[in-house]
Structure formats: C-alpha cells, structure tokens
Amino acid sequence: MKTLIQGVKGARDFYPEEMAFRSWLYGKLANVSNRFGYQEYDGPFLEKIELYAAKSGEELVKEQSFVFPDRGGELITLRPELTPSLARMVAARQNELVFPLRWWSFGPFWRYERPQKGRSREFFQWNIDLVGANSREADAEMLAVACTFFKDVGLSPKEVAIAINDRELMEAELLSVGISSEKLMDVYRLIDRREKMSPENWTNYASEIGLTTDQLTSIKGLLANTQLWRNSPALTYIFELLNAQGLADYITYDPNIIRGLDYYTGIVFEARDMEGGRAIFGGGRYNNLVSDVGGQPTGGLGFAMGDVVIKLTLEKYDKLPRINLSPARILVTVFDDASIKASVLLAYQLRTAGLNVELYPEVVKLAKQFKYADRKQINYILVLGPDEVMAGNVTIKDLAKGLQTTIPVSLVVDYLHKTLDE
RNA sequence: GUGGCUGUAGCUCAAUGGCAGAGUGCUUGACUGUGGAUCAAGUUGUUGUGGGUUCGACCCCCAUCAGCCACCCCA
Numbered sequence: 454m455k456t457l458i459q460g461v462k463g464a465r466d467f468y469p470e471e472m473a474f475r476s477w478l479y480g481k482l483a484n485v486s487n488r489f490g491y492q493e494y495d496g497p498f499l500e501k502i503e504l505y506a507a508k509s510g511e512e513l514v515k516e517q518s519f520v521f522p523d524r525g526g527e528l529i530t531l532r533p534e535l536t537p538s539l540a541r542m543v544a545a546r547q548n549e550l551v552f553p554l555r556w557w558s559f560g561p562f563w564r565y566e567r568p569q570k571g572r573s574r575e576f577f578q579w580n581i582d583l584v585g586a587n588s589r590e591a592d593a594e595m596l597a598v599a600c601t602f603f604k605d606v607g608l609s610p611k612e613v614a615i616a617i618n619d620r621e622l623m624e625a626e627l628l629s630v631g632i633s634s635e636k637l638m639d640v641y642r643l644i645d646r647r648e649k650m651s652p653e654n655w656t657n658y659a660s661e662i663g664l665t666t667d668q669l670t671s672i673k674g675l676l677a678n679t680q681l682w683r684n685s686p687a688l689t690y691i692f693e694l695l696n697a698q699g700l701a702d703y704i705t706y707d708p709n710i711i712r713g714l715d716y717y718t719g720i721v722f723e724a725r726d727m728e729g730g731r732a733i734f735g736g737g738r739y740n741n742l743v744s745d746v747g748g749q750p751t752g753g754l755g756f757a758m759g760d761v762v763i764k765l766t767l768e769k770y771d772k773l774p775r776i777n778l779s780p781a782r783i784l785v786t787v788f789d790d791a792s793i794k795a796s797v798l799l800a801y802q803l804r805t806a807g808l809n810v811e812l813y814p815e816v817v818k819l820a821k822q823f824k825y826a827d828r829k830q831i832n833y834i835l836v837l838g839p840d841e842v843m844a845g846n847v848t849i850k851d852l853a854k855g856l857q858t859t860i861p862v863s864l865v866v867d868y869l870h871k872t873l874d875e
Numbered sequence: 876g877u878g879g880c881u882g883u884a885g886c887u888c889a890a891u892g893g894c895a896g897a898g899u900g901c902u903u904g905a906c907u908g909u910g911g912a913u914c915a916a917g918u919u920g921u922u923g924u925g926g927g928u929u930c931g932a933c934c935c936c937c938a939u940c941a942g943c944c945a946c947c948c949c950a
Contacts, residue, residue, distance in 0.1 A: 459923095459941070505950090516876080517948070534950035564950070567876080569943065578950080649947085713949065735949085757950065788908075823910035838908055852910065 463566075463574025473776040475577065478760060479559050482579045485602045486557040489594065491581060494556045496538030502528040504537045504746070519563045519574075531563040534757065535580040536742065543584055544748025552585030552751070571731050571762050579734075582755030584743070589687050592720050592738065593694035595754050599724065599734070600700035606763075607772040613733060616707035617722040620737075622685040623675075623711065630671035636663065644676065644711045675708055682706040691720070716742050719754065726766050733766055734758035777830050781809040782873060784826040787816050788838040795837045799847065799862065806866045808873070827852060833869065 460466060467475060483493070502520055519531035532538060535558060543550065558580045568574055581598060583591050596615065603613055623644075624637060632640055639662040647655055659669045675681060682688040688706070695701045712721040712735060719738030726733065736756020743751040767773050785800040787793045793816060800812040811831065813822045819836070826834050836848040847865050850857035851872075860868055 462941075517950085532950090536950075562950070564948095566948070568941095569945090572949090732949085759950090786909090818907095819909055820906085821910095825910085827910040834909080836908075840908085848908090850909070855911090857909080 461574075463568035465573055465575060469778050473778055474764060474773070475760065477774050477776060478579075478763070481605055482557070482559060482581075482602060482758075485598060485605055486581055488601070489555065489598050491555040491557040491583075491598075493558065494542075495558050495560055496532065496535055496542060498532055498561065499529050500532050500538060502530045504541060505530060505533065517564050517566055519565050533562060533564045535560075535562070535578065536582070536739070536755070536757070537746065539580070539582055539584070539755075540742045540746045540748070543751065543753075544743050544746050547743075547748050547751070553591070554584050555582075556584070557581040571765050573761055577760040579758045579760075580755060582753055584753030584755075585751050587740065587752040589690050590694065592687075592754060593691045595736070595756065596691070596695060596704065596722065597698055597700055599722075599736075599756060600695070600698075600703040602758075603703060603724070604700075606767060608766065608770065610702035612727055612770050613703070613724055613766065614705050614727055615703050615722055615724045616705050616710045617688070617691075617720060618706070618708055618710040619682075619685055619688050619720045620711070620717055621719055622681065622688060623708070626675050626681065626684070627672070630675070631668060632664075632672075638715065640664070640672065641711050642713075644672070644709060645713050647676070647709060678708060679706060681708045688720075712737055716745070718752075722756070724758075726769070728769075731762045731765075733762050779811075779829045779831050781811040782831060783808060783810045783833045783835065783869065784822070784829075784831045785810060785812045785835045786819060786822045786837070787813050788819070788836065789816060792837055792839060792842050795842050796835075799835065799837060799865070803866065803869065806870070808866070808869060823850075823852075833872070835865070 465471070486493070502518075505518065518533045520528055523529050539556065543554070559577060561575060562578050563575050565574060566572065581595070583595055596617070599615055603609075620641070623641075624634075627637060627640055628634065643655075643659055643662060643664075646658065650658065656669065659672075664672070682692070692701060692704065692706075695704055710721055710723060712723070714737075716739045717737040718740040721735075721737035723735040724733040725731075734756050736754065738752065738754035740752035741750070742753065743749070764773075783803065785796050785803070787796045796812060800810050803810045813825065823834060826832075832852050834850045834852060836850065838848075841847055841859065841862075845862055846859050847862050848857055848859045849865070849868065
C-alpha cells in the first residue's frame, strides 16, 4: 500500500464502472448532437499559450492552466477550454468550410486548481457550437439542444433550469439609466460578482468602479426585475420558439446572469441545479471571437458542460444509469479436463454466431464459477458436464430467474438469441 | 493561492497516551454438478508518509502527501 505510486493530484482513474458512465454520457450527448445535425470534431490537447492570452487575459491562463516549456523553450498549454481552438480552426479554413457550421466535441481538459467535489484538474467536457448564424433562431436552437439533453438523461424542469439573459438587452437598459458605454464591462463584472460577494463588499466594489449611488440603485432595480425580458423582442421571440417545442419549462429569465467571460456579446445562459449546487453548464453568443484570432468576423454561440458536475447532479436525483458492466451475458463453464474442449468449442460457436461469451479460464469447482458469474452480473450460465457431453446436450441456467433447462447443443444458438432478445 | 476538517483491514468505521477492534468482504466447509439466503471456522494492518515529544503514540507536536469543505476562480 505505502509503496504504491500515487496518481497525479486531481487526475482521475476510470475503472470499468466510471468508464461505463463516461461512455454512457458520451452516447447521450452524441445522440442529441447528431439529432440536431451537429458534426463531431476535436482540437489538439496542446495549444500555444498565446491562443488563450489573446482573449482570456494572461492572469487566467498563467494561474489556472497547466503551462510548460517544450524542449525548444516555447510555452505550451494543456487546453483549459475548447472555444479558442474552435475559433482558430474556423479562422484557418474560413473559405472552405460550409456555414453555418454545427460542431460538437467531447474530450479532456485541464485546469490547475485545487480539487474538490465537483471539480478536478482533469475533466471531460461536452462542447457544442453553432458558428456563422447570427439569428435568434440559432440562439433558440442551442437552448433546445441543452433542454433536449436534460430531457434525454431524465432531468426534469423541477430539478434543473436554464437561466438566460441577453447582453444586448442589458446594454440598452444600462445605457438608459445613465451608465456610460465605457463602463459596461465593469458593470458586467459587478453583476457577475454579486452572488459571490457580501452586500457591503459589493457596494464598495460598485463605488470603486465609479458608480454613483443613484446608478447603483437603478442597477439593483434592473436586477430585481424578472420581467425585464419583455423589453427585448429577441428574448420574447426565443421564448416563443422554445415554447413551440414544449421545452420552455426548462427556461427561466434571470437578469443576474451575465457570465464572467468578456467575449460574450448576445444571449448568455447557464444551467443550474434547482436545489443549489454548481452550474451544470454555461454558454452564450460570441460574435467577435473568430475575428479576435485573425479570421473574418463570424458570429457563433455554444455551451460547455463538464462531466463531473453532471454526474453529481444525476447522482443526486437518482438518475444514474444502471449499467451492466459485463459485455458478455453468457458464461460457459468448464467442468473437468475431459470435457474442457467441448466448452472451448461451444464458446467458439456462440461467438461465431455473434454472441458475447466468456469462457471460464480454468477448471475449478462449479460453485466458484457460478459465484463469479453472479458477481459479474452475467445472467446465463452454460454447463457442459459428462452427462451433457454424452447426450450432446448443454444445460443453461438463468441466474436471474433461477431456472435451468437442458437442450441439444444444436439448438443452443437459436435458444440464446431468442432468450437474449426478450 | 487562502482558511478549516479528515486519513486505521479490500470497503464502511471503532479504539482515556497503555494488548489495534467490529461489521462487511474474502477463503474453506455444511452442500463430492449450481450463484444470490442461512450457519460454522478461518483470513485481513509498517494506523497515508517522514520526523519529534514520551518509559510508552492511532491518539500530542512539526513537516509532507492525498481526499473533503469553504473561499478564490470559473473554461
């Protein structure tokens, strides 16, 4: 025990049980992505630090990313997010890609932070983006993708909700109460931090960025107005489109949602557990990102969801899938040295017929083989003892039902196919 | 990066500074061709790691590693 070499802090092992969940999750989000016509892609796991420094701010990258010099001395970053890579890839082939493009990805990301529940240093993330369409229909589609995912994994509107806001609306409202356009970014940051600061600190922060008491009062008024969306034809229309798809139950309007990242230009949204807990995913529209990395101005939007928090949420609401970890549902036992060849042959025949079959790898007591099958949740056990071999039969036991039957070997493939289909 | 809690058998957890335990699991048997139930016996440890204090340390002190919680930050 003490001589075991420990894994890297914050990195996770995927034993078959965890891997099964990861694969299940991948299947769910791949299915949703594909149903909306999105193509799977991926970026490199390594990027130059400049890609992130260009848009995210150097502090963020230097302190929260894995950065190391390669042998040539160049600073390399383990990707902390995918959107900059996406923008770079789009910009690099802007003239040959077919827009609007719908892309999705599921892969590993790294951030150098102190691990705790719901946050590790190595995690998987689903990214999905719609680039080259600036319409409100595009906005509504991205939200529909998110809602559909929740529906597919069994999370109801009572359990999770997607809060949405629009930076264009907030900009108009803030300008109307006398905030200058130069102060907008500061005010966004102020709004984003409200939940994370004490009221006094928040008020102090407001005066630090040069807001008057009247202005702050106006901002508080805006943030308390859950009907503010009615001033936005765009949001009103988006809600209509979602309503038409029966997905509006997941959506709530929240003027406090502004998101921390500077690059959002339109709608912003995040999904939360209704009973508190971390944000399950976040996203929004970014119309300047592609041009920021050197491409032609191209708008887009998308969101990213981490595997850790969604797993916690599913766990909390008892929505984790019950996955049988054994690919094989059939175990062929071996009885003794005399009959073992018959068992090997039987397993071979079943596999040839397309069935997943385990053959017990050594001659031990039948009880031990049965126990093995039981623990591995292998439901069907085939026994080929002297009696069966002599008569050309095989005995099949259904562990779940506790029933067993003996049939001719020639019928076993059909029998198992039929039984497994039930 | 800051503050706090925790670390004992494969797992869940006990043990006033004085013999390191229970449940569960595992092995074997009751049951010489049958798991999951029951019963019996057996088995499981450098108490995270490294130092220190003490006649004596799982217990107290220091360091370190890891996990968790709250900050910070959110990609």
